[in-house]
């Protein structure tokens with residue numbers, strides 16, 4: 365068990381003033397449509413990122429993390445830019461944003477720890493961004509709402525880190541609530557919390573354990589293709605984003621798109637948005653089996669039209685379809701590896717884990733990991749005495 369307070373004391377020879385926590389997320393349905401103005405349905409999960417933090421008077425920003433050996437010590441200055449691919453670029457990007465707004469921070473001693481698998485598509489980056497922003501807002505009493513925090517974290521990811529992500533992840537880790545799915549309209553940012561009552565089922569997260577390479581550049585490529593599709597359709601269709609266009613209108617005007625890959629991307633986006641709307645109604649009626657069918661359909665579309673799945677994720681979903689105690693499964697997050705989610709009968713979870721593990725190992729050659737996920741609350745400060753027991 366990790367005692368982040370004790371570790372902080374050891375490393376900085378003083379007590380942490382605060383401990384904050386920010387979760388990771390899974391997305392139940394609505395993939396790759398947040399940056400197209402669509403509706404998505406993420407939930408915050410129980411795993412996430414912790415930050416033990418104190419101010420210092422030496423005007424130095426100290427970044428340490430229990431998961432990585434790389435550390436940074438930077439003199440407080442007016443602005444920073446991303447250097448290399450180190451983990452501390454994420455909190456540094458957030459601090460840079462506050463400095464640019466002339467919301468001055470003092471020196472800080474920081475110790476991070478995450479129990480999310482890193483780079484597994486569970487939003488470890490949104491988690492650490494929102495965590496840092498929330499901590500600074502609380503400690504320096506900046507006048508910012510949770511929505512401001514989510515938007516600023518997205519901006520950091522877009523501009524400082526260089527990934528053109530949408531708002532889904534940052535919003536989910538900021539606004540998550542226990543046993544609730546967030547139905548978020550990414551165009552208007554209106555949202556609704558839907559009870560996510562899995563009844564006899566569990567939400568299993570299955571990590572492919574595939575190292576994701578080039579995921580960011582492929583993500584940015586999909587983003588650009590959606591922009592190209594919209595631009596072509598706009599010659600005849602009046603729309604601000606792809607998700608405003610209904611299927612019939614798309615069918616009528618799809619000939620305007622000349623690149624077949626771009627056409628497929630647009631078809632995924634538009635049909636996925638329709639699936640989210642149907643899925644939301646089904647969830648409200650607690651029709652989990654029908655909801656599960658839409659998860660499978662979403663996966664199929666991500667595999668064939670959006671082409672962001674891969675043999676690892678497909679193998680998991682293929683197994684789930686054959687397994688009796690599973691009603692739905694799909695890749696979650698950006699794809700290109702990462703995690704799948706599945707709705708699995710509680711009493712069959714042990715069998716499921718055993719069988720999916722060996723099925724995957726036989727086909728792919730290495731092991732996956734499976735865990736049942738709690739749907740938890742969003743970013744928050746932890747009370748000092750609850751922390752050690754939690755991690």
Ligand code: GLA
Nearest residue numbers: 395396529530532533697698
């Ligand atoms: C990543 C991005 C999100 C979203 C998903 C795909 O997680 O950060 O904004 O686009 O991929 O749905």
